Amino acid sequence: AQSVTQPDIHITVSEGASLELRCNYSYGATPYLFWYVQSPGQGLQLLLKYFSGDTLVQGIKGFEAEFKRSQSSFNLRKPSVHWSDAAEYFCAVGHPSKLTFGTGTRLQVTL
Amino acid sequence: DAGVIQSPRHEVTEMGQEVTLRCKPISGHNSLFWYRQTMMRGLELLIYFNNNVPIDDSGMPEDRFSAKMPNASFSTLKIQPSEPRDSAVYFCASSPQVNTEAFFGQGTRLTVV
Numbered sequence: 001a002q003s004v005t006q007p008d009i010h011i012t013v014s015e016g017a018s019l020e021l022r023c024n025y026s027y028g029a030t031p032y033l034f035w036y037v038q039s040p041g042q043g044l045q046l047l048l049k050y051f052s053g054d055t056l057v058q059g060i061k062g063f064e065a066e067f068k069r070s071q072s073s074f075n076l077r078k079p080s081v082h083w084s085d086a087a088e089y090f091c092a093v094g095h096p097s098k099l100t101f102g103t104g105t106r107l108q109v110t111l
Numbered sequence: 112d113a114g115v116i117q118s119p120r121h122e123v124t125e126m127g128q129e130v131t132l133r134c135k136p137i138s139g140h141n142s143l144f145w146y147r148q149t150m151m152r153g154l155e156l157l158i159y160f161n162n163n164v165p166i167d168d169s170g171m172p173e174d175r176f177s178a179k180m181p182n183a184s185f186s187t188l189k190i191q192p193s194e195p196r197d198s199a200v201y202f203c204a205s206s207p208q209v210n211t212e213a214f215f216g217q218g219t220r221l222t223v224v
Contacts (some may be wrong), residue, residue, distance in 0.1 A: 006208075046213075
């Protein structure tokens with residue numbers, strides 16, 4: 001069975017600092033991997049996706065993620081966080097028809 | 112494109128009443144998904160359609176829940192009768208094909224009192 005673990009429930013960073021959100025997955029084949037962001041009262045917006053090819057994936061809003069098969073990880077990074085990045089971030093694995101989400105990491109940004 | 116459109120955005124109803132949530136997917140998308148988000152269980156896939164046909168409804172919690180997709184531009188999720196434990200945010204999502212990324216609507220926050 002596929003699963004996703006986001007070990008950090010809540011992270012606080014200062015504006016301008018770098019960010020890394022962790023995601024570990026379990027999947028029987030080459031996974032499809034996604035990061036979504038959810039602002040309060042809003043839906044989920046796709047930040048980036050990995051299907052195949054280059055393991056470093058660039059997304060919107062300056063985010064990137066690196067697929068590491070050996071570590072079953074797909075961590076999300078941003079070199080300099082902006083206050084508007086405060087939101088909840090979800091990692092997901094699988095096809096959209098069978099998408100498994102992690103429990104989310106809530107990012108707080110201090111000024 | 113306007114994205115996935117869900118209505119209503121908020122719904123408050125009394126226990127026992129019928130509730131219907133509506134979704135208009137992105138034009139041209141062949142797959143549609145209904146998710147439920149709660150604090151306890153996170154995001155769960157309830158059902159998905161491909162080319163208007165229900166493919167997998169194994170996530171539908173019980174017979175009180177039903178979903179339809181009468182055409183490519185409209186889907187409904189109905190709960191009858193509703194119960195307080197159905198209170199959640201329900202998301203509709205669509206994708207161009209079943210094996211590509213899903214685009215989510217803004218959700219319907221359902222409160223059953």
